[in-house]
Amino acid sequence: RTAHFPAVKTLEDFNLDHLPSLRRDVLPHLSTSTFVAKAENVILLGPPGIGKTHLAIGLGVRATQAGHSVLFDTASNWIARLAAAHHGNRLEAELKKIRRYKLIIIDEVGYIPFDQDAAKLFFQLIASRYEQGSVMVTSNLPFGRWGETFSDDVVAAAMIDRVVHHAEVLTLTGDSYRTRQRRNLLRDQ
């Protein structure tokens, strides 16, 4: 079972002291992976370096350990995959194939804007999993700005509506962990 995680990150390595505003019960709850069994979603929002990708991988690892099939990729790569299928007239088959995964992780929504065709493909991915399979999404943008990244307010609103219906939305706030580490390094010299 290959999840294609881009790095080795675990929940054990995640320093919760850096996120004092995060509800303390959230990660223990999500790490049980019952959200995957229930086809619920997880949305991780927050600025660059706050730990979204780390948490997504850590939770994804837990889900695989619980026996769920997981597939991780960036939003751009998900779109590329769907666009290729669409051009080959096999989008439905591809969506069906993706539905075999109990959890898909879509990292970095918001860094690279999508044109309207890409936004529609993304919508179809979300819609095809609605109440069928879990989606975990990370984004540097609050929902109010997803219309910008999808070049279409209506499609973005319809997508958000579906994705948040059964979801844990974690809005992470604070400094970049990378910046903090650099600052500590400089201070300790």
Ligand code: ADP
């Ligand atoms: P984001 O995806 O939000 O931009 P990342 O998850 O890539 O941020 O985190 C940036 C770097 O900082 C990564 O190397 C990650 O492992 C580390 N990191 C972020 N937050 C924490 C944390 N709370 N505890 C330990 N490492 C962290």
Ligand code: MG
């Ligand atoms: Mg990231």
